[in-house]
Amino acid sequence: MRLGEPARMQAAINITPLVDVVLVLLIIFMVMAPQMRKGPDVNLPNTTKPNSQGDERGRILVSIDEAGGLWINDQPVAAEHFDETLRAAVGAETNPKIVIRGDAKLNFREVREVMIAIEQEGFRGVGLIAKRAGAEGK
Amino acid sequence: MQFNSNDSGSTLQSEINITPLVDVVLVLLIIFMVVVPLLIEGYDVDIPRASADTLPQVAESQLILSIGSAACPILSPPTGEGIPKDCQVTLADQKIPVAELPARVASILGGRPAEQRALFLAVDDRLNYEGVLRIIDLAKSGVEDLKIEFVATN
Incomplete structure (x- = not known):
């Protein structure tokens, strides 16, 4: 130098x-x-053409595992506390969007009960998460 | 940079x-x-307003798809891809094999404006969730921008 x-x-x-x-x-x-994949390991249903569920801003993930256990984002939630936990998770989100990650082995009843609980918190629409057939990921 | 090519040129080459x-x-x-924002994919559906006291009036134009567990026995996750052949669903009070669903939905809803393309789903509670999603997927493949709404099953 x-x-x-x-x-x-x-x-x-x-x-x-x-x-x-x-x-x-x-x-x-x-x-x-x-x-970004929060919550439990869920074996997502396989379908051919699921649509993108937007980005993660304002997204609240409700997971239902194989045994029917409920999760909000990454926390397990008892069924009787689901309402208030969901309300707390929505909190101050300006544009919340609830998506349900249900296990492929579930009955429709278990998913429907969760949808009704979500509806009672004032959400009319939810996203049902699926996995594109052949794609990796949970 | 020509003027000092001897010196700094060879130094740069060594990097x-x-x-x-x-x-x-x-x-x-x-x-x-x-890729990260696209990791999650699924289906947008509407939930029936269970808290409402009165059931919404069923309009003539509403297209209802019923999936019963007797006619469409998907009680465990379907193997492979697609929906079992023996599954029959009821679309607008007509029993049809599930394979005909996209064509039927397209012929009924295809002519309507996009905001009126709605399919109302009455699903048996005992059905497997994956099977239900695959039927939704199939129904949506018939028409673009199909809105899916669940109705309360009785």
Whole structure:
């Protein structure tokens, strides 16, 4: 390193910080991706053409596991506390959207009972989550 | 930069060329950013207003699809893809094999404006959830923008 040398090197764009930032972003996304699947392991029903359920802003995940146990986001919830827990989860969301992750082995009755409980909190529409046939993921 | 090519040119060559690395990493980043919000897929459905005192008036134009457990015995998760052949559903009081569902729904609702394309579902409680979702999937494949609404089963 002679004096005077660095001034000429400045002519090229220094991309090292760019690489740093991009790598960190990449790592953040790679770490976040599995955590976005909140809640229990649910064996989702296989269908051919499910529609995208929007992004995760305002999304509240209600899971029903194989045994019929209820989960709101990543917390198990007893059936008798479902209403108030859901209300708390909705909280101050401006545009809440409730999606149900039901296990493929469930009877329709168990899903319908949850839908009715959700309706009583004032939600008319829900999303029923499915897995595109052949796709990976839970 | 020609004037000092001897000196700094050879110095630059000794560094790793990170441009391809940046390319690959950026593409990976974009893939992740695009895929993550799409991870969840499903069906939008409406729930009947159970808290209402009076049942809503059933209009002539409402198309009701009933799935009974006797005619369509999907009581455990269907194996493979699709719906078992022996499943029969009742669409607008007509019993039809489930395979005909997309065509029938399309012929009844296809001519209507998009906001009136609604299918009302009466589903037997004992049916398997995956089977129900597959029938919804099949019904939706007939018409675009089909709205699905569950009605209370009696």
